[in-house]
Amino acid sequence: MTPASAINVGTLAIIAILIALHVRTFIKGGKDPKILMSGLGGMVGGSSVAMCLGGALGSLAMYVVGAGNGLSGIAPWATGTSDGTVAGRTVGGLTMEGGLVVIVITVILWVAIREAAKAQRLRLLGGVFCGICLTYTGGYGGLVSASLVPFYNGLGAQGLALVEGRF
Template sequence: MTGPGLTLAGIALVLVILWANLRPWWKSDRDPAKLKSFGTGSLLGALSTMCGGGLLGYIAGCAAGAANTGGGKAVAGATGQQAGAPVTTGDLGSLTPEGAVVVFLLTCGTIFAFRAAGRDERKRMVGGVFCGVCLCLTAGVANALSWLPGLINGAGAQLITAVQGVGLL
């Protein structure tokens, strides 16, 4: 994934979206099922940062620019100060061809869930994708999720082993 890094204002916008999605859940009964849509989107966003190209890589590349622009205008409009200082960037790594198949399958599942979801759930999914991409571009979150590329690439390797072991390929 290539593209701009995040600024402090961009992170501020992402944190507002994250807060808007987590606060109602925290104030209610904290049922984990109520985070499904946001979590699904967040996972897809995180996986998008590992894509070197394609539609997911393009979305990941555009998200940081959108966060920086929107956050810059919001922070400057609210406070009169610019908060365009860059934050330390992180990188989750890259996909193997087998891992790319797993990401493709997860993307298809997310699209199916999006199409079946109601309006509010769709908004939560889109917010999750945005937050997932942007937060995974920071050094702290990328470091905390450093296990994710190995899991996805390993799942793809297991998939190809299972298919070849059955004699289908």
């Protein structure tokens, strides 16, 4: 398994399948919001991990993308087509304060995955995989860069100011 900084079209197919299965479970489960939120929470958590460019979380995200790209060879093999790379983007701009928020969110996500029932755990892990991989694409990565990064940076700065007594 090698790290990667962009996803393949086959990985995008895997993500589309996971999202379709999640939506199917949501619809067949009586449209219970808890079912939908587990996958969306996993996606936000995965995006949070992927926005860390350096360090252990960033390396983990690159290895998850590399594993997804390795598995994505099934799609071209099954269809007889070639596999290409999806236009990518690097999400940056996370400050020290934003990094603190990412660590807290990652720990909460890890605890949620550990304590979840088997079906919910699989939905969370699928969401994490989709969130990590989609953050390396141009569109979703741009959305994360424009929304989550400033939100985390601002939240972390406000938390630090509160701890330091600067209101």
